[in-house]
Amino acid sequence: MSGGARRAGHGRDRDVEGRARNARPRDGLGRPLPYGAEGVARQPEGVVRGPAETVREAQRLLDAGMPFHAHEVFEDAWKSGPEGERELWQGLAQLAVGLTHSARGNATGGARLLRRGAGRVAAYADGGGETYGLDVAGLVAWAGELAGRVERRAGGGAGRDAAPPDAATEAPRLTGP
Incomplete structure (x- = not known):
């Protein structure tokens, strides 16, 4: 339960400091599972990594089909990194969450987040800021x-009956070929 616990007599999970924190196990796409089910280990929160380590860890998680977990790595980077890089890391987190929603079958939300994240990341093209080899x-x-x-x-076109994209198969290469 990654530091979380369910308080007896209370309907909400709480962490050790008493903050609301969902302690249910989660699957590889971050969906909550029933209490007691075997889930995927959660990413620790608040980990400060350098940019290269952030990119490596996020790529490992993306390749493993765990974009929800990669999003948490990017979230740590935007919260702990320099203000001037916030848009880059937020955009990367949105790309990971967009893939998560798409793989879960939420096409509308997935597409919206993919486009929003791409817009944020695109601001770093052509010298718009440090990109760490991305x-x-x-x-x-x-x-x-x-x-x-x-x-x-x-939208009901020819691909309407197609399965949602597979998160591992569709994972992007963060640093190119």
Whole structure:
């Protein structure tokens, strides 16, 4: 339960400081499972990593089909990094959450987050800030292409009966080929 506990007599999970914190186990896409079920280990919160370590850890999680967990790594980076990089890390987190929602079958929310994240990340193209070797153009193109596919699936076109995208198969390469 990653530091969380359910208080007897209370309907909400609380962490050791008493803050509301959902302690239910989660699957690889971050969906809550029933209490007592075997889940995927949660990412520890508040971990301060350097940019290269953040990118490596997020890529490992993306490749494992766990974009929800990769989003948490990017969230730590935006919360602990310099203000000037906040949009980059938030955009990357939105790309990961967009993939999460798309893989869960939420085409509308997934496409919206993919496009929003791509817009934030695109601001770093052409010298718009430090990118730590990220393939900004490739990520923007990936997000647009995936968003289009999930929108077509939801829109009733030929792909309507297609399964939601597989998170591991669809995971982007953060640093390019």
